[in-house]
Amino acid sequence: MITVRAPATSANLGSGFDVFGVAFDRPADIIRVERAEQTTIDITGVGSQYIPTDPDANTVGAVVDALDAPAHIEIDKGVRPASGLGSSAASAAGAAVALNELYNRGLSRSELVPIAAEGEAVVSGTAHADNVAPSILGGFTIATADGVESVSTDISLVACLPEIAVSTRDARRVVPETAQMAEVVETVGNAATLAVGMCRGDPDLVGRGMDDPLVTPARAELITGYDAVREAAVDAGATGVTVSGAGPSVLAVCRARDQRAVGSAMLTAFDDHEVDARVYQTQVSDGATIL
Ligand SMILES: Nc1ncnc2c1ncn2[C@@H]1O[C@H](COP(=O)(O)OP(=O)(O)O)[C@@H](O)[C@H]1O
Numbered sequence: 001m002i003t004v005r006a007p008a009t010s011a012n013l014g015s016g017f018d019v020f021g022v023a024f025d026r027p028a029d030i031i032r033v034e035r036a037e038q039t040t041i042d043i044t045g046v047g048s049q050y051i052p053t054d055p056d057a058n059t060v061g062a063v064v065d066a067l068d069a070p071a072h073i074e075i076d077k078g079v080r081p082a083s084g085l086g087s088s089a090a091s092a093a094g095a096a097v098a099l100n101e102l103y104n105r106g107l108s109r110s111e112l113v114p115i116a117a118e119g120e121a122v123v124s125g126t127a128h129a130d131n132v133a134p135s136i137l138g139g140f141t142i143a144t145a146d147g148v149e150s151v152s153t154d155i156s157l158v159a160c161l162p163e164i165a166v167s168t169r170d171a172r173r174v175v176p177e178t179a180q181m182a183e184v185v186e187t188v189g190n191a192a193t194l195a196v197g198m199c200r201g202d203p204d205l206v207g208r209g210m211d212d213p214l215v216t217p218a219r220a221e222l223i224t225g226y227d228a229v230r231e232a233a234v235d236a237g238a239t240g241v242t243v244s245g246a247g248p249s250v251l252a253v254c255r256a257r258d259q260r261a262v263g264s265a266m267l268t269a270f271d272d273h274e275v276d277a278r279v280y281q282t283q284v285s286d287g288a289t290i291l
Pocket residue numbers: 050051052057058059060075080081082083084085086087088089091092123124166167168169245246
């Protein structure tokens with residue numbers, strides 16, 4: 001049996017829609033795989049009652065197919081589904097790393113990224129790799145059609161997960177189909193600023209680079225209290241705030257010393273809108289680990 005811990009992730013970071021991602025140190029999914037004639041899936045943990053065990057509907061099933069690696073797969077969910085914290089991706093990433101090991105396929109971590117992304121196509125309709133890339137490789141990742149880059153960095157994060165469910169499939173429907181050239185120019189500038197900030201470990205640059213005039217405003221409408229939560233986080237010291245992935249989690253970047261205050265301010269702002277929430281104080285961390 002092979003056991004893998006695959007972390008939660010936050011995709012987009014505002015200006016890097018479908019491209020940027022970061023790995024968290026927690027929460028995480030634990031994936032256990034054993035060789036079998038036919039693939040079967042058992043699921044426990046947070047939100048497991050909402051996740052299909054049919055391999056054709058679960059993100060790990062697509063990974064089994066892509067690696068031709070039938071197995072009995074146990075998924076212990078630490079990452080709540082429909083959270084904006086890469087729940088479906090954590091399982092797919094963990095399964096890709098575990099099955100590659102179980103069947104000695106010999107693929108590199110980078111080569112496993114497009115394979116795990118096939119799992120995302122099952123649930124969201126698009127094989128976007130911006131969650132599976134950091135869950136497999138760790139760090140800050142840039143995933144494009146031509147490959148994936150990963151940078152280790154020391155950046156503190158706060159993710160606030162409200163008791164609201166937003167499916168990635170639904171949240172992709174609100175993304176505008178066209179953009180004005182001025183919006184494209186602004187987004188390119190912000191994305192470049194963010195990437196430099198990650199390389200330098202500079203929370204001010206990262207926060208400045210998270211602004212996005214295209215996707216985030218449409219997604220924010222799906223999150224009760226988003227504007228108040230954003231404002232509260234900034235007042236408490238966050239250098240940047242955006243929707244985590246497709247939402248409903250809200251992601252803040254800050255200095256380590258401000259993490260507690262930022263988290264507390266975000267919780268209070270959601271509470272003011274009668275939304276229960278929980279907070280993860282985390283930092284950009286390693287990818288999937290074979291235990
Ligand atoms: N292994 C899995 N883990 C989590 N969700 C899964 C898994 N397989 C399929 N799903 C489905 O994917 C959807 C959640 O994925 P998604 O909407 O992308 O949310 P998240 O942002 O948390 O990844 C749910 O409908 C869930 O049933």
